[in-house]
Amino acid sequence: MRILLVEDNKALSEGLVAILRGSGYAVDVVHDGASADAVTSTEAFDLVILDLNLPEMDGLDVLRSMRARQNKAAVLILTARGTQEEKIRGLDLGADDYMIKPFDISEFEARVRVLLRRQAGLRSSLVSYGSVSFDLNSRTFSAGGVTLDIPARELGLLEILFMRAGKVVAKEAIIQSLTAFDDDLSANAIEQYVSRLRKRLAPHGLTVRTARGIGYYLDKMAAA
Numbered sequence: 001m002r003i004l005l006v007e008d009n010k011a012l013s014e015g016l017v018a019i020l021r022g023s024g025y026a027v028d029v030v031h032d033g034a035s036a037d038a039v040t041s042t043e044a045f046d047l048v049i050l051d052l053n054l055p056e057m058d059g060l061d062v063l064r065s066m067r068a069r070q071n072k073a074a075v076l077i078l079t080a081r082g083t084q085e086e087k088i089r090g091l092d093l094g095a096d097d098y099m100i101k102p103f104d105i106s107e108f109e110a111r112v113r114v115l116l117r118r119q120a121g122l123r124s125s126l127v128s129y130g131s132v133s134f135d136l137n138s139r140t141f142s143a144g145g146v147t148l149d150i151p152a153r154e155l156g157l158l159e160i161l162f163m164r165a166g167k168v169v170a171k172e173a174i175i176q177s178l179t180a181f182d183d184d185l186s187a188n189a190i191e192q193y194v195s196r197l198r199k200r201l202a203p204h205g206l207t208v209r210t211a212r213g214i215g216y217y218l219d220k221m222a223a224a
Contacts, residue, residue: 001025001047001177002025002028002044002045002046002047002177002178003025003028003045003046003047004027004028004030004036004039004040004043004047004048004049005017005030005049006033006035006049006050006054007029008031008051008055009051010031013031016108019105020112023109023139024139024152024156026177032057033054033055033058035056036048036057036062037062037065040062040065040069041065041071043176044073044173044176044177046074046119046177047073047074047112047115048075049078050062050076050077050078050079051078052077052081052086052090060089060093063077063090063093064093066094074115074116074118074119075097076098076099077090077095077098077099078099078101078108079100080100080101096115096118097114099111113136117136120163125137129162129206129218131144132148132162132204134159148204153178154193154196154197154200156178157190157193158197158218160178161208161216161217164217165218166217166218168211168215168217169216169217171190171214171215171216172215173215174190194210205220205221206219206220206221
C-alpha cells in the first residue's frame, strides 16, 4: 500500500512517516499544496493524508483538484482547522475522513487501516485465499494458525497480489505500490521476490504465476 503524506510541519511529518513506514507502508511526503497537486496528478496512491493549512495551495483546493481529475485515492484530512463548517466542507469535497490536531496516534493508525481496507473493497480485516490468511491490522500472513515469516519487501509484494488474488497485477503497478520517491526497485528485483515467494507458498498450496509480458497473479496450485 502506498501513502502520500502532505504536511508542512517537518517534525510532525517525520514522526508520521516513521510510524507509517514502521507499519510496512510505502510513504512519500511533500510539504506544500502545489507539490501535492502535482504529484497526485502523475503518481498513484492508495491513501493521501492531507493537511489543510499548506503553503502555495490550500489543502481543500488540492482535494478539489484531485476529485476533479477523478483521482480515487482515499483522503484523510489531518488538520488544526476543526470547525464543523470546515469538516463538512472537506467531506463534501470528497474527503473520506477528517481528523483534528492534536490527535491520538493509535486512533490515527486505526483510521488509516480502515481507509486502506475500504480502498481494497474489504469489510473485514482478515482476508483468506486457499489455506493462507492475511490480517490487515497486523499485516501478517498465516497458515494453519501459524504466522509465516516473510521479509518486508516480499510481504509487501504478497499483500498486493493477495488483495487481487486471481487477477493479474502489472509489474509497473507492483513497483509503484512498493516504492516511495527515493526508492529504487527494478523489474529484476521483483522477479527475485516472486521466485522466493513461490518457494514460501508452495507448502501451503499457493503459487505466483507469470502473465508473460504483463505481470503476476496469485493462484491456487492444482491438487496432487
